[in-house]
Amino acid sequence: MDVRLMNSLSALLxxxxxxxxxxxxxxxxxxxxxxxxxxxxxENELIHNNAVxxxxxxxxxxxxxxxxxxxxxAKAAFESVPWVRLAVVRRDFPDRLRVRIEEHLPVALxxxxxxxxxxxxxxxxxxxxxxxxxxxxxxxxxGPRAQSGLVLQAYRALVPVFELLDTSxxxxxxxxxxxWRVRLESGAMIEIGSGSxxxxxxxxxxxxxxxxxxxxxxxRNIESADLRYPSGYALRLRGxxxxxxxxxxxxxxxxx
Numbered sequence: 566m567d568v569r570l571m572n573s574l575s576a577l578l579x580x581x582x583x584x585x586x587x588x589x590x591x592x593x594x595x596x597x598x599x600x601x602x603x604x605x606x607x608e609n610e611l612i613h614n615n616a617v618x619x620x621x622x623x624x625x626x627x628x629x630x631x632x633x634x635x636x637x638x639a640k641a642a643f644e645s646v647p648w649v650r651l652a653v654v655r656r657d658f659p660d661r662l663r664v665r666i667e668e669h670l671p672v673a674l675x676x677x678x679x680x681x682x683x684x685x686x687x688x689x690x691x692x693x694x695x696x697x698x699x700x701x702x703x704x705x706x707x708g709p710r711a712q713s714g715l716v717l718q719a720y721r722a723l724v725p726v727f728e729l730l731d732t733s734x735x736x737x738x739x740x741x742x743x744x745w746r747v748r749l750e751s752g753a754m755i756e757i758g759s760g761s762x763x764x765x766x767x768x769x770x771x772x773x774x775x776x777x778x779x780x781x782x783x784x785r786n787i788e789s790a791d792l793r794y795p796s797g798y799a800l801r802l803r804g805x806x807x808x809x810x811x812x813x814x815x816x817x818x819x820x821x
Contacts, residue, residue, distance in 0.1 A: 601630045603660040613648035613668055613697070622646050631660050647693045650685065673720070674698070674705040675713065677738065688714030708739030719745065719762050726766060729773045744793075751786060758793035768792050776800065 605624065607616040626642040627634060636654050643652035643664060651667040669685040676682050682692050684706055690713050708716045720737045727734055727749060736748040745757040745765050755772075757765045772792055785802040792798045 601660060602627065602634065602662060605662045605664060606657065608663055608665045611666060611668060613693075614646060614666070619643070619646060619649075619666070631656060631658070634662075647697065648691075650687075650689070650691070671698075671703065672717065674700055674703050675707065677705065677707045677736075684713055684717060688717040704734055705736045706738070707736070709741065712739060715739070715762075719765065722762050722766050723747065723769060726769050726773055730777070749787075753787040754789040756789075756791045756793055772798055 605620045607619060611619070623639075623642045623646065626645075627639055629635065634656075636656075639654045639662065640652050643649055643654065643666065648668050649666055650669045653665045655663045657663045669683065669689075669691050671683040672686050673684040674680065674682070675684045675690050680698050680700060681695055682690055683698065683703075684690055690710055704720065706713075706716045706720055716737060716739050719739070720734060723737065724734055727747070730749075732749045732751045732753075734747055735750045738746045740746065743759045745759070747755040747757060749755065755769075757768060760768070769792065772790065776787065776790070776798075779800060779802075785805050788801040788803045790798055790800050
């Protein structure tokens with residue numbers, strides 16, 4: 566029994582030492598210069614970046630070789646580059662990385678007075694370098710950053726409604742108090758008020774259906790409107806005023 570036990574212990578110790586030796590050999594091997602990263606391949610075409618500048622920005626942030634590189638850190642390094650929304654990083658044996666990049670697709674400027682923050686098609690706010698923004702044709706959306714997706718959803722719902730007035734939405738703001746405000750391409754300011762997207766769309770739809778009758782009667786364009794009344798709205802037309810009994814000039818308000 567003692568002999569068998571000693572033989573078993575000897576075999577076990579031999580396996581342990583062999584495993585440790587193998588681990589040391591593997592550990593030494595994967596750190597050899599022959600496994601250093603030699604190339605980064607960008608697999609898809611880019612609009613706002615190019616492969617050369619992307620590699621130049623990211624390569625200094627990568628540490629380790631083919632085996633020891635932390636892929637999560639490499640992914641974060643690529644996603645820190647302006648215009649990059651998402652990066653998928655894979656190893657390509659023996660010394661390369663393959664990267665697929667998804668860039669932000671800008672759909673709006675974000676903020677009332679900031680030209681470096683944009684909103685992408687997912688409703689996410691991202692920042693770019695000054696001068697990289699091509700703002701022509703982009704609306705301006707604003708509100709609490711945590712609700713940027715809601716603001717984009719409201720914008721997409723309101724655009725086809727205002728198109729019935731042959732105008733478009735130049736600016737949409739969600740205030741800190743939860744009230745919606747629109748500036749049209751014509752310059753008209755529309756106070757919509759608070760409510761869900763369905764509620765504000767229905768409120769604007771009622772306004773759009775009836776306001777043409779009033780504006781065409783006076784032959785004037787809309788200067789501003791307030792839709793926060795429970796059963797109508799207040800309307801100001803450009804160049805149209807009313808005179809109060811005491812002679813003071815007041816803005817024309819039409820309630821429908």
